[in-house]
Amino acid sequence: MTQQLTETRLRKTLPRLSRARAATVRPWLLLAPALAVLAVLLLWPLVRVFLFSLQDYGLREITTGELSWIGLENYAEILASPELWTVVLPNTVGFAVLSVVGTVAFGTGVAVLLASLGTFWRTVTSSAIMAAWAMPAVTGTYVWVWIFDADRGVFNDVLMGLGLLDDPTNWFTDRWSFYAIVLLNVIHHGFPFVAVTVLAGLLGVPKEMLEAAEMDGAGAFRRFFSIIVPQLRQVFAVVIILSTIWDFKVFAQVYLMPGGAGSNRSVLNLGVWSYVESFGQNRYGFGSAIAVLLTLLLLAITAVYVRAVLAEEER
Amino acid sequence: MTRAMRRPIAAATGALLLAATTAACGGGGDGGDSEGDGTLDVWIMQGTNPDADGFFADVSTAFEEETGATLNVEFVEWGDAHDRFVTSIAGGTTPDVAETGTTWTPEFADAGALASLDEHVEGAGIGDDLVEGLVEAGTYDEQLYGMPWYAGVRSLVYNTEMFEKAGVEPPTTWEELEEAAAGLKEEYPDKIAVAVPGDAEFTVYPWVWGAGGEVATLEGDTWTSGLDSPESQEGLEFWTGLATEGGYSSTGATTWRETDVLDAFAAGDVGMAVMGSWTPGAIVDANADMEGKFAAVPIPGQDGGIAPSVLGGSHLSMFETAEDKDLAFTFIEMMTTGEFAQQWSEQSGYFPGQVSLLDETLESTDPLVAPFARQFVEGGASVPAAPTYGNVQAKLTTSTMMQSILSGDATVAEASKAAAEEMTSVLNGSE
Amino acid sequence: MSGNRPLRRTARRSPLRQLGKGVLVALLLVFTLFPVYWMLNSSLDAQAGNTSSFWPAEPTLDHYVFVLTEGGFGTFLRNSLLVALGTVVVSSVLALLASVAVARFRFKMRTQILMMVLIVQMVPLEALVIPLFVQVRDLQLLNTLIGLVVVYVALALPFGIWMLRGFVAAVPVELEEAAYLDGASWGRMFWSVLLPLVAPGLVATSIFSFITAWNEFIFAMTMLGGATESYTVAIGLHSFFGIHSNDWGAIMAASTIITVPVMIFFILVQRRLASGLTAGAVKA
Structure with a gap:
């Protein structure tokens, strides 16, 4: 009896000691493969793109490996370009803000609607949402381009049929209608994630709390903002961060639209600009500098988010 | 479950990676080391010859008979070909031989990607029979990098049925052109009288030149774009005015490329359009009903005569990555001389790059060949012969200008000034 | 009111x-x-x-017949499937290991690593295209599917780690302790206790990796430029559109072929996906 007791005590203390030692090595062993991948394929390239941005890096330099440092000249050229301030930056930032707000607000609205439905309709609707989600960005973009096609698209046809439009309109040439279509595309592709995540969160909010509030005479809006939103703080944090990440990086949705690959300058954003300068003009250094600026912009925004999230976590 | 789970995962990973490797190896395109097994990797532009598959099947047979090596032809689409060449040059994965657009050859030579052809051409003794304009375009730093293969020119193609019904005649001046457009619009209000595409630079320059303007000129070492000269602006004003003021084009055409023009024309929706000498075959191919229902005339000059039009074309270029350069040149010679060159020219509707073969074509009386031939001889012009012209094209400078005018975002004066500034800066290599 | x-x-x-x-x-x-x-x-x-x-x-x-025969979409589908599955397997394994480390152990630099994982997700792909292109070229993996898998694993990994961390943290430590008391080794505990409980999270992250690989466009466009036989569906559709830009029936058929497999898969796993997402998002 006594022996047994000491043994258990021993077993309890001994592993703890070795576990303490293991605890310093083991996490690093577990992390090693992932960190190696991230270091080689994300961090080192980031350093490299910065190094490229300080060079006159063209096709010849890529093939031969020659170096020709030009300091901050690329940056000076970008920052001095009126295109950046009047077109590219507003398009990038403005669109990201609109699409994040649009995606999150719409997705949340859909989640609230779904939460109020019976099982049958909820299943039907969420299956439909899944279908929208599954549509790859490239496919989705072509479908929207087809719907809004000037001569043969269904959108113009219907508007003309209803007498709302006399002649076909080319929606891709105007900066605003161009981005309206991109916005539609991005929201269509992005809201399902928000809706599904927020819905799951909503269903987890205790019913009693809502009923109590209703008894107290709180209206629907008040119930939403004073009970649901605080309960789902973390869910919203995640959803907003991820939407920002995804929406800032919109490339194919712009590049594949008519005029989006560079011929319509008024719709350029940072990503497409960087790509066409690099691979179209063979100015990889200049393109890298644009990419670095885009990265810095995103990192500044993330920094704010990350602080908020980590502060919450460390409590 | 504990141990068992680890292995299947590891095994599955291994199997997948293995499968991916084999799949990847199957998907060659790696020009550098393919000579070991006696194959020649070749890129050819898509859509030049409607029967390209049959043609290259014959070439492959002949090539294998002569050299014992197999031919691996990959078709590349014009639209993304430039980027594809550039990434493969950067990645060292270029093919052995490729068709290169005449405006790209100096650019790729400048990047050090192409092999000089001078010795080979001299050895074969075919140097004197090459069409001058194509040799010029394929020469960089006094060396020949692009073997003249074929050339084409754009003229005004029109729908004869629509013209007859509307009671209008093919135009010989700009005024007549506008009248014809007006007549067509009256008869066919729902169709496009004249297509003014926004994303097709070679359909724009004839109007610039026709009014006496220049795309760009070289003085000393410096290029200057003349797109914003009064003459050029007059030409642009006329051409875009057909769409913006006359309403003879369509709003959809603002983002059209030449392929879109072709599709719409083949569908019978377009009265007239600037189209290439190679398109008649493709039009009938797309819509057999169009057979015999269209014809061509040279692009009219402002007050008569012929407006110059771009002599576009292709070279066959040899890449530095080709290990067996003699084998590569055997293929180039086979393609650009003799029977295969003639056959290609007949099937594709392009003019051959050899003087001896070209003369034959020029004597043709075919109504869908003769007008183009006249344009080729009397109204052929070249885009600025700068190695940086490919960058102007990639920057879509002219398309940008056209789209902003056609969509009403800018006036001809504003848009042409911006385009001229950009073209001047890119041509002089601001990089 | x-x-x-x-x-x-x-x-x-x-x-x-x-x-x-x-x-x-x-x-x-x-x-x-x-x-x-x-x-x-x-x-x-x-x-x-x-x-x-x-x-x-x-x-x-x-x-459909046209797209699958002349369009070459049979090959593109196979390529995409290989790339996507390769990405899922490799990234899931790496993400799971890493997530255990950050969720179960307190060690120096833990916060910094978490922060880095979150931040690297913010890096725009356009910034990585040029250096990764050079890197993949130096590895001689241009125009190969393996080259793409390597890149996609890197893209999918941060999200996977971040998501799985929540699941691992949600597994009660008592269960692990109990396993230790039974004399189980750490590795054994990992496979028999942790893994089954984290499985729903793995489903969710696998779907994300799959979608990332299936949809990705810009890297496929630059890294597979030279070889049509190794095109994935996204870049295959782009190239098909370039050639048949007005054949909308065929373009839509190709789009359908690309979309439907993912769609069916999504609808089948939707319940699991929803629970997976929330558990990951609302970290216990």
Whole structure:
């Protein structure tokens, strides 16, 4: 009896000691493969793109490996370009803000609607949402381009049929209608994630709390903002961060639209600009500098988010 | 479950990676080391010859008979070909031989990607029979990098049925052109009288030149774009005015490329359009009903005569990555001389790059060949012969200008000034 | 504004309110499904592009036949499947290991690593295209599917780690302790206790990796530029559109072929996906 007791005590203390030692090595062993991948394929390239941005890096330099440092000249050229301030930056930032707000607000609205439905309709609707989600960005973009096609698209046809439009309109040439279509595309592709995540969160909010509030005479809006939103703080944090990440990086949705690959300058954003300068003009250094600026912009925004999230976590 | 789970995962990973490797190896395109097994990797532009598959099947047979090596032809689409060449040059994965657009050859030579052809051409003794304009375009730093293969020119193609019904005649001046457009619009209000595409630079320059303007000129070492000269602006004003003021084009055409023009024309929706000498075959191919229902005339000059039009074309270029350069040149010679060159020219509707073969074509009386031939001889012009012209094209400078005018975002004066500034800066290599 | 209780109760069940909800559901269904429907409709219509009919004016499967034979989409599908599965397997394994480390151990630099994982997700792909292109070239992996898998694993990994961390943290430590007391080794505990409980999270992250690889465009465009045989579906569709830019029936058929497998898969796993997402997001 006594022996047994000491043994258990021993077993309890001994592993703890070795576990303490293991605890310093083991996490690093577990992390090693992932960190190696991230270091080689994300961090080192980031350093490299910065190094490229300080060079006159063209096709010849890529093939031969020659170096020709030009300091901050690329940056000076970008920052001095009126295109950046009047077109590219507003398009990038403005669109990201609109699409994040649009995606999150719409997705949340859909989640609230779904939460109020019976099982049958909820299943039907969420299956439909899944279908929208599954549509790859490239496919989705072509479908929207087809719907809004000037001569043969269904959108113009219907508007003309209803007498709302006399002649076909080319929606891709105007900066605003161009981005309206991109916005539609991005929201269509992005809201399902928000809706599904927020819905799951909503269903987890205790019913009693809502009923109590209703008894107290709180209206629907008040119930939403004073009970649901605080309960789902973390869910919203995640959803907003991820939407920002995804929406800032919109490339194919712009590049594949008519005029989006560079011929319509008024719709350029940072990503497409960087790509066409690099691979179209063979100015990889200049393109890298644009990419670095885009990265810095995103990192500044993330920094704010990350602080908020980590502060919450460390409590 | 504990141990068992680890292995299947590891095994599955291994199997997948293995499968991916084999799949990847199957998907060659790696020009550098393919000579070991006696194959020649070749890129050819898509859509030049409607029967390209049959043609290259014959070439492959002949090539294998002569050299014992197999031919691996990959078709590349014009639209993304430039980027594809550039990434493969950067990645060292270029093919052995490729068709290169005449405006790209100096650019790729400048990047050090192409092999000089001078010795080979001299050895074969075919140097004197090459069409001058194509040799010029394929020469960089006094060396020949692009073997003249074929050339084409754009003229005004029109729908004869629509013209007859509307009671209008093919135009010989700009005024007549506008009248014809007006007549067509009256008869066919729902169709496009004249297509003014926004994303097709070679359909724009004839109007610039026709009014006496220049795309760009070289003085000393410096290029200057003349797109914003009064003459050029007059030409642009006329051409875009057909769409913006006359309403003879369509709003959809603002983002059209030449392929879109072709599709719409083949569908019978377009009265007239600037189209290439190679398109008649493709039009009938797309819509057999169009057979015999269209014809061509040279692009009219402002007050008569012929407006110059771009002599576009292709070279066959040899890449530095080709290990067996003699084998590569055997293929180039086979393609650009003799029977295969003639056959290609007949099937594709392009003019051959050899003087001896070209003369034959020029004597043709075919109504869908003769007008183009006249344009080729009397109204052929070249885009600025700068190695940086490919960058102007990639920057879509002219398309940008056209789209902003056609969509009403800018006036001809504003848009042409911006385009001229950009073209001047890119041509002089601001990089 | 708020009325008394009995009134509100009746208001809630009032036909007007039900009708409003019905309208909203209908609008939502139209918005979500119309593009999908229009894609299917055009892909089945020989007259697509000539008339905007809301059902196939001349039903046909020709577009599909064309796309799968001449369009080469059979090959593209196979390539995408290989790339996506490769990405899922490799990234899941790496992410799981890493997530255990950050969720179960307190060690120096833990916060910094978490922060880095979150931050690298923010890096725009356009910034990585040029250096990764050079890197993959130096590895001699351009124009190969392996090269793409390598890149996609890197892209999918941060999200996977971040998501799985929540799941691992949610597994009660007591279960692990119990396993230790039973004399189980750490490795054994990992496979027999942790893994089964984290499985739903793995499903969710696998789906994300799969979608990342299936949809990715810019890297495929630059790294597979030279070899049509190794094109993935996204870049295959881009190239197909370049050649047949006005054959909308065929373009929509190709789009359908690319979309439908993912769609079916999504609808099948939707319940698991939802629970997976929330558990990951609302970290315990």
